[in-house]
Amino acid sequence: MPNNYGNKSTSLISYTGKDGVDMGVLNDGTPYLGTRGLALLCGTTEADITNLIKNWDEQKHTTKGKFIRELIESQGQSSVGLYIPTPINGVMYDVINDINCMAILEYYAFEAPSLVEQAKANYRNLARLSLRTYIYQRTGYSQNDGVPDYWQTFHERITLNELPSGYFSVFSEIANILITSIRKGMPLDSKTMPDISVGQAWSKEWIAQSYDEKFDIRIKFQHKFPDDFxxxxxxxxxxxxxxLGEFRRWLDDTYLRTKFLNISREKSREGNFLI
Known part of the structure; x- marks a missing residue:
């Protein structure tokens, strides 16, 4: 069974909480859940999750699989496979990265024939604090465990900004874009903060489309920066x-294809990075 991780490094941290949720962080900083942990979040059986990921070549053509595949690909990620066999303490486990986990959880929360209230509650809670941050916090992961120093700013900004249930922020939603940019050389610091540009553009779109009337009103919330900012x-x-779905469509179809691409090219000319 092919997967979309390539030859990623093995688990740096593994952890199983009292609630049975198994999770960890790979050596390259990728957070993951195990099949049992994801099943508990989704309110389904471990066998159901295992069947989905092990038989993905067939499952991806089903209604469930198409929904999950589209969510993954909408974030610019590969949907070739959903897991990677990973050695943890001498035993092989099937681990699923945070992006794939959230796509699967969203299906069970909002699209499954019998909607799972537990999955919906977990999805809403994780929307305020990304799954990446949730795993980092639960496992006690720090950039000092293997992530270079320049990730400190990203780590601090993520962990400083936990949101109230039922809301998402632009910063939390573009976390994966920031990660890709940092890996390609973007200096995420007090002078380079792409989330501000995205936030301003999305705010204009929100007003122009009268989304307060369609989705309920947005609210103000304090965004915290590191102390040295x-x-x-x-x-x-x-x-x-x-x-959230409308934001993701706008981000992929409008912002990333136009303004963000221009910002990337400008930074590239300055010798900083290129998306």
């Missing part, structure tokens, strides 16, 4: 989680 923790907009 000159920014003074401004109030920023956070949005109803019901509008």
């Amino acid at each position: 000159p920014q003074k923790n401004p109030d920023t907009w956070i949005y109803p989680v019901d509008s």
Whole structure:
């Protein structure tokens, strides 16, 4: 069974909580859940998750598989496979990265024939604090465990900004874009913060499309910066989680293909990075 991880490094940290959720972080900083942990979040059986990931070549053509595949690909990720066999303490486990986990969880929360309230509650809770951050916090993972120093700013900004249930922020939603950019050389610091540009553009789109009327009103929430940043923790907009799908479509179809691409090219000319 092919997977979409390639030859990733093995588990740096593994952890199983009292609730039975098994998770960890690979050596390259990729957080993951095991099949049991993901099944518990989704309110389904471990056998159901195992069948999905092990038989993905067939499953991806089903209604469930098509939904999950489209969610993964909409974030610019490969949907060739959903897991990677990983040695943990001498035993092989099937681990699923955070992006794939959230796509699977979203299916069980909002699209499954018998909607699972447990999955919906977990999805809404994780929308306020990305699964990546949730795993980092639960496992006690730190950039000092293997991530280069320049990831410190990203790590701090993620962990400083936990949102109220039922809302998402632009910063939390573009975390994976920031990760890709950092890996390609973008200096995420007090002078380079792509989330501000995305946030301003999405705010204009929100007003232009009268999304307050369609999805309920957005609210202001304080965004915290690291102590060594000159920014003074401004109030920023956070949005109803019901509008998350619309945001993702806009981000992929409009922003990333136009303005963000131009920013990337400009930074590349300056010798910084290229998406």
